[in-house]
Amino acid sequence: MDTRHNNSENIILTGFMGTGKTTVGKILAARLEREFVDTDSLIEQRQGRTIPQIFSELGEPAFRRLEAELAQELGQRQGLVISTGGRFMLDPDNVKALSRSGRVFCLVATPQEILARISRDTAHCRPLLEVADPGKQIVDLLEERKRGYQRFVKIKTSGKSPDQISDELLALMARTNLNFPVHGDKERIMARKKLKEHLINREWCKGCGICVRFCPKKVLELDTMEKAVAVRPEDCICCRLCELRCPDLAIEIVVEDENDE
Numbered sequence: 001m002d003t004r005h006n007n008s009e010n011i012i013l014t015g016f017m018g019t020g021k022t023t024v025g026k027i028l029a030a031r032l033e034r035e036f037v038d039t040d041s042l043i044e045q046r047q048g049r050t051i052p053q054i055f056s057e058l059g060e061p062a063f064r065r066l067e068a069e070l071a072q073e074l075g076q077r078q079g080l081v082i083s084t085g086g087r088f089m090l091d092p093d094n095v096k097a098l099s100r101s102g103r104v105f106c107l108v109a110t111p112q113e114i115l116a117r118i119s120r121d122t123a124h125c126r127p128l129l130e131v132a133d134p135g136k137q138i139v140d141l142l143e144e145r146k147r148g149y150q151r152f153v154k155i156k157t158s159g160k161s162p163d164q165i166s167d168e169l170l171a172l173m174a175r176t177n178l179n180f181p182v183h184g185d186k187e188r189i190m191a192r193k194k195l196k197e198h199l200i201n202r203e204w205c206k207g208c209g210i211c212v213r214f215c216p217k218k219v220l221e222l223d224t225m226e227k228a229v230a231v232r233p234e235d236c237i238c239c240r241l242c243e244l245r246c247p248d249l250a251i252e253i254v255v256e257d258e259n260d261e
């Protein structure tokens with residue numbers, strides 16, 4: 001077995017069904033030349049049953065126990081890209097086991113985009129979305145799970161291709177010192193980004209001030225309406241911590257490649 005990258009932190013993808021964990025995880029693993037583990041697929045393979053069969057024949061609690069056992073097992077390993085099932089990282093014991101082994105990123109998408117992707121993905125059945133109104137179920141489940149997903153660094157995926165999302169993740173890991181070798185395209189991924197604008201959705205901003213506290217350059221402040229504003233955009237280093245930490249998805253850092261000019 002090639003052990004070149006086995007002494008490195010695991011990269012763990014979480015997020016709601018259809019946010020692209022499996023798709024993006026495969027790309028990341030290939031680009032990092034790492035072993036890829038998809039928890040849903042591994043459970044299916046070991047059980048000799050599909051997920052819908054596990055749900056109908058053994059029940060959802062049995063599936064969650066299989067996930068919990070796998071979390072303990074994978075938490076002992078290193079150098080993996082792990083795409084988890086949609087609820088896997090909402091179990092505190094699973095979070096503890098896997099967070100110790102590496103870095104967790106949460107893929108997010110709008111409910112509309114999730115519904116569109118799931119509807120196109122006819123090869124896979126997600127038992128929790130086999131209901132009369134899957135659109136409403138997605139909105140309800142997202143609301144129920146919101147706090148659980150919020151604890152992780154998030155990556156927006158709506159309107160982006162899986163390759164773009166992988167690029168973003170690799171750039172983010174590079175900026176935040178995750179020690180990994182990138183094969184072939186390091187220069188492209190590491191290209192310095194230049195700020196175009198802070199896109200702040202004032203309706204969604206609830207004035208929590210998290211972005212203000214996380215910004216290392218003190219670019220953001222809350223205005224008199226308790227909404228985030230970029231008061232010193234010229235100091236922005238495009239680290240995107242404000243965007244990644246905003247619990248309401250209200251900030252987007254829009255960048256241009258330096259080479260564009």
Ligand SMILES: Nc1ncnc2c1ncn2[C@@H]1O[C@H](COP(=O)(O)OP(=O)(O)OP(=O)(O)O)[C@@H](O)[C@H]1O
Pocket residue numbers: 015016017018019020021022023024040083084085086117118120121126157160161162165
């Ligand atoms: N960025 C994207 N843009 C468009 N379609 C995408 C994107 N990412 C994934 N998809 C498509 O959406 C569907 C669901 O993707 P995927 O299975 O990777 O999601 P998942 O997060 O692993 O879901 P689950 O939690 O159910 O395992 C697939 O058909 C996939 O091709």
Ligand SMILES: O=C(O)C1=C[C@@H](O)[C@@H](O)[C@H](O)C1
Pocket residue numbers: 016017040051084085086087125126127128
């Ligand atoms: O979000 C969920 O509860 C699930 C997501 C899928 O990845 C599978 O783990 C299963 O369909 C349940």
Ligand SMILES: [Mg+2]
Pocket residue numbers: 021022023038040083084085
């Ligand atoms: Mg998946």
